[in-house]
Amino acid sequence: MAQAIKIRQASSPLKASCHQCSLSNLCLPLAIEDNDLDRLEDIVQQGRIYSRGEHIFDQSTPFRSCFAVKSGSVKTSIITEGGEEQVTGFFMPGELIGLDSMSSDSYACTARALERTSVCEFPVGKLEELTGKLPELQHHMYHLMSQEIQNSHQLALLLSKNTAEERIASLLLSLSSRFQRRRMSPTNFSLPMARNDIANFLGLAVETVSRVFTRFQNQGIIRARGREVELLDIEALQLVTREFARQGCQS
Amino acid sequence: MAQAIKIRQASSPLKASCHQCSLSNLCLPLAIEDNDLDRLEDIVQQGRIYSRGEHIFDQSTPFRSCFAVKSGSVKTSIITEGGEEQVTGFFMPGELIGLDSMSSDSYACTARALERTSVCEFPVGKLEELTGKLPELQHHMYHLMSQEIQNSHQLALLLSKNTAEERIASLLLSLSSRFQRRRMSPTNFSLPMARNDIANFLGLAVETVSRVFTRFQNQGIIRARGREVELLDIEALQLVTREFARQGCQS
DNA sequence: CGTCCAATTTGATGCAAGTCAACTTGTTAC
DNA sequence: GTAACAAGTTGACTTGCATCAAATTGGACG
16 A cells, blocks of 8 residues: 555656557547647646556545546446445546546545556546636537446446346447457457456346356357457347347337 | 427527526526626526426437426436337436437437426537636536436446335435425425336336335335325335345444 | 226236356466 | 465256236326
8 A cells, every 4th residue: 555655656747648649539639639739738647557456546535536548447336335336337448437526526436447557647627627728628528428427328228128138248249349449359359357347237146147148159149268258240249239129119 | 399399489589597596506507606697697598388298309309408497397218229218317496407418419318398397498509618618617517417427327226236115215215305405395295207207217117116105105104195205204215225235234 | 077098006927137056267376 | 386266157946026917096178
C-alpha cells in the first residue's frame, strides 16, 4: 500500500501524449480538433500501471478523476450494504471510466484491473473547466454519458427479459465488436474476465455460464478453452440473441 | 395525429416562467443563480399538455429536446426489434427526460404520459450552448446524467440479484421518497402506473406483482386498493429490501 | 345504470436456472 | 517439478417465478 502510493506520486506529473496515442480515434481526443488537443494534453495525467486485481479507485472514496483505459481492461462494480457485488461494466482500451460518479463527491463504484492495465487520468475539475471552453468536447462528454445510460438500459433489458443463452451470446458479440473497433480479430480473442465476473455481470450463476459455454461449443457456434474464445458462427450467435424476439412476433 | 401537430405548433412559442415554477428547487433551475435564470427561461418552451397514453416523443425519431416534467408523470421504455418492451424509468415532476438520447440523432426511447401531464421543453442545441456558458449548469447536467447512470445500475442490480418481493419493496420506497421530496405524503399516494408497467419495469410477470401486493397487504406492511397505496410499515419495507443482504453476511 | 373491455386477482402447473456437491483443470509459488 | 489452491466444469436436485386459465373488479361510455 505504502509502496503503491510512492509509485503513484513519482509518476503522477508525467504528461501523456494524446497526439501520439494510438487510441486517439476512440478516446476523448476523438471529439477535438488537432490544435485543441494540446489543451487536453495539459490536463491529462499519465496514470501508473496496475497489475491484475489492483484497484484503480474505490467506491465511496473521494471522486477526483475519470480514467481512460490505455491498455489492458477494467471491471467496475458496485457493492451493496450487505456486501453483494454487482459488476456494472467491462472497459477496454479507449473507453472512459468514472462517468457514473460525476454526480457525487465520491466514486459510485469500484474499478479494478482485470489484467496488467495502464490508464490516463482526467482530473474532473480541470475536465469540466475544459469542456466549458470546448463545445465539441462538452458535446462528446454528453455523448459518452448518454451512451453509458443506454448501455445500462440494454443491460437491464437483457437481465429482465432474456435467457442465459441470450445473455451470453450478447456479451460475446459485444466483446467481439469492441475488439474489432480496435482492429483486432472479432472472432478470435481472449476474454479479459473470469467466468465468475461474466456470471455476476449477467445475473447468472457461474455454473450456468459454464454450461452455456459448453452447449455453444457442442453446437459448433464457438470454440472455448479457458479464456481463449473463437467465434465460429457469428450469425448463429446473432440468431440466439434474437431468439426471444422471434418467438414474440411471428409474422 | 394531424390535430396533435396543430396544437403543438400553436402553443410552441410560449415561454415558461422558471422564476415562478414551484419545481425550481428540483429541476434545472436548481443549479443556477437567480440572475442567470433568465437565460434558461429564454431557451425553455412551455410544452403542451399530454393526456394519458399520449407519446411525448418516440424512439428513433429525430432527437430535438429534453423535457422536464411539470405535472403528471411519464414512463420511458425501449422497444427491441422483436417488439419487446422494456420500461426503463418512471419520471415525476421536476425530473428530466431524454438524457439517454444525447448520444444520438434520434431518441433512444419512447416517452409517454401515464396521466394528464405537462412538460417544459429544452431544445438540445440551445441547452448545450447555454451549459457551455454557465459552468454550474454544465455541472448540473453532468450530475443529472451520472445520476441516471447510477439509477440504471441500481436497476440492473435489482434485476439480477433480488427477489420479486425485494424489487417491489424497492420501487415502493423509491416512489415514497420521490413524493416526499415534493412535499407530498410519503406514505399515502396513488401509483401513477399500471401493474403491467411495474411488472415490466421490474422484470416480473403481472401476476407476480399482484401476488406480492396481496402478500404485503396480508402481512400488514401496506394497504393497496387498485392504484391507491398506503405504506403502513416503512421499516418493514426497508427490511425486505435488505433481506437478501442480511442472509449473505450474517455477522 | 347496465354494457363492454381492460386491468387485476387468484389458482394450478411446468420449467429455467439456482444450489449443493464432487471432480477436473489451470496457476502460482517454492 | 510438484504442492496447494483457485477457477472451471459436470451432474443431481430444488425452487421461485413464469405461464396458462379462469374469475373478479373497475372504468369508459352510450
